Amino acid sequence: MEEKRLRMAELHSECGSAAADKAEVDSLLKSTYCLQRRTINADPAPAIRDLRAQWPLLFVQKSLYSHFELLTGVPIRKMEQAVEERGRLIIDYFKSKATNDVVKKVLGTHGEEEVAALIIELLMAHFKEKTEDLILKTEETASAANIERTLDLAESPRLIILGERLSGQKWMVGIEGQVVCEGVQPTFSSGLAALFVCYYNFNLQYQEGAACTLEFIQRNFFRINPERGSKAGRGKVIRKRTGQLVQKKALAINPHVCSLMKKLTEFEWDFI
Structure with a gap:
């Protein structure tokens, strides 16, 4: 497997990201999957820079998607289907029951955005996330x-849109202060999918500032619903009664996400 890894690094050096389109690379990636997971899950975890140096093709859009599908058994197209099937319901819900002023502003100012882009803006506004x-x-x-x-790239993943609008623009993904993936299709949906799979592929926690939106994507678009555990960091809170700084309780599902899912189901049934 190490020889195969070196072969892929050689192909990337020769052909760049285009190497991911070679049939040989597809076979090499699948046959070295267990070595990829062993490297990613090492303790301590490798820096993204080091992981990218060893496995450069893992950071190409096509390979990102393939690795995620091997890891989870969930096809990327499932997200696109879910957005198509449930996207209008989510938008109609917020139009009918705008939950705060920011949601109202998003609804009042959006242009001809892709459905996926509008949904993410609405979700982040609803969950009061920036x-x-x-x-x-x-x-x-x-x-x-x-x-x-020029950009202040955070440690946790960010979707970088090249342009003013969210839709119809080129995109990249940044992690740990560097750009790790440059998109092929200029669509918000493909960029969102690439961003999301990075959390699973590279064993990363959701950042606290976007944890609700990411968990909603996980449970509603990808239908990944573990009975235990969460990719959201537990963080710390101040206990009101004592004023002490304590660790948050680990929850199977974020209560804010659970509440919105329930309301969407009730809203859907009202029209059946």
């Missing part, structure tokens, strides 16, 4: 190197 905790915007002509110099 868009920049998940999505960053930069100049349409910016290069990866320029983005790394």
Whole structure:
């Protein structure tokens, strides 16, 4: 498997991201999957920079998707189908029951955005999360190197949109202060999918500032519903009664996400 890993690094050196389209690479990635997981799950966990140096093709959009499907058994198209099937319901729910002023503003100012882009804006507004905790915007002509110099890229994953609108623009994904993936299709849905699978592929926790939105995507679009555990960090809170800083309780599902899912189901049944 190490020889196969070196072969893939050689192909990437020769062909760049285009190497991922070779039939040989598809076979090499599948046959070295267990070594990939062993490297990713090492303790201590490897830095993304080091992981990318060893497995550069794992950070190409096509390979990101393939690895996720091997890891979870969930096809990427499941998200696209869910957005198509449930997207209008989610938008109609917020139009009917705008939950705060920010949601109303999003509904009142959005243009001809993709459904997926509008849904994410609405979800983040509903959960009172800041868009920049998940999505960053930069100049349409910016290069990866320029983005790394000029944008404050966080440790946790960010979807970087090249342009003012969320839809119809080129995109990249940044992790740990560097651009790790440059998208092929200029669609918000493909960028959102690439961003999301990074949490699973590279064993990363959801950042606290976007944890509700990410868990909603996980449970409603990808239908990943574990009975135990969560990819949201537990964090710490101040106990009201004593004023002590304590660890949050581990929950099977975020209560804010659970509440919205229940309300969406009730809203859907009202029209049946």
